[in-house]
Amino acid sequence: MSRIGKMPVSIPEGIEVIQRSEVLEIKGPLGELCLSFEAAKCLEVQIQDSMITLSPREQTKQARSLWGTYRSLLEQKMIGVSQGYVTNLELVGVGYKASREGNLLVLKVGYSHEIRHVIPEGITISCVKPTYLSIRGIDKQKVNLEAARLRAYKKPEPYKGKGILYENEKIKLKEGKKK
Structure with a gap:
C-alpha cells in the first residue's frame, strides 16, 4: 500500500x-x-x-x-x-545583472555578449533587484524547469562561488592552487 x-x-x-x-x-x-x-x-x-x-x-x-x-x-x-509557485535566483559575480525587455530576459553574466532568454507563456519573471530574479507560475514543473534553464547559463563555480544560484544555496568553495 x-x-x-x-x-x-x-x-x-x-x-x-x-x-x-x-x-x-x-x-x-x-x-x-x-x-x-x-x-x-x-x-x-x-x-x-x-x-x-x-x-x-x-x-x-x-x-x-x-x-x-x-x-x-x-x-x-x-x-x-x-497559491502559485515561486522560485528565486541570485546572480553572484562582479558585473552580473539581469533586466527585462518586454518578453525577453537579458542576462549579463560574464560573457562577452548578453544572453537574451525568451520568457515562455504561463511564467512570470520579475527582476526584484538587478541581481535577484523571481520566477512565478501556477505549474510547479514549469517554474522549476525555467529556473533550471536560467541557472544553466552560468552554473556556480566552486573556486570563487560566482554564477547563478538558487536562493539560500551555499557553494562549498574549493581551495585554489598552492605554490
Whole structure:
C-alpha cells in the first residue's frame, strides 16, 4: 500500500474540479490546469464532497508505483491554482545583472555578449533587484524547469562561488592552487 497514495487530497474553497473521462480539470483563482490519467488507466479517481481519493483498480506493481505519483501531482496542481509557485535566483559575480525587455530576459553574466532568454507563456519573471530574479507560475514543473534553464547559463563555480544560484544555496568553495 502506498502511504502517500492513500491520503486524500482536499479541495480548497474557490477551486472547482471537473472530471471528464480520464482528465481532471482544476480551475482556481490563478488559472486552470489539467491532469490526465491516460497513462495511469490502472487508477480510479473518486470525488466526494471536498475530497479526492485515488485508488488502484488492480494490485500490480505499475498501479502501486503510479498511485503515489499521481496523488502528488494532483496536490501540486491544487496548490498551483490557489497559491502559485515561486522560485528565486541570485546572480553572484562582479558585473552580473539581469533586466527585462518586454518578453525577453537579458542576462549579463560574464560573457562577452548578453544572453537574451525568451520568457515562455504561463511564467512570470520579475527582476526584484538587478541581481535577484523571481520566477512565478501556477505549474510547479514549469517554474522549476525555467529556473533550471536560467541557472544553466552560468552554473556556480566552486573556486570563487560566482554564477547563478538558487536562493539560500551555499557553494562549498574549493581551495585554489598552492605554490
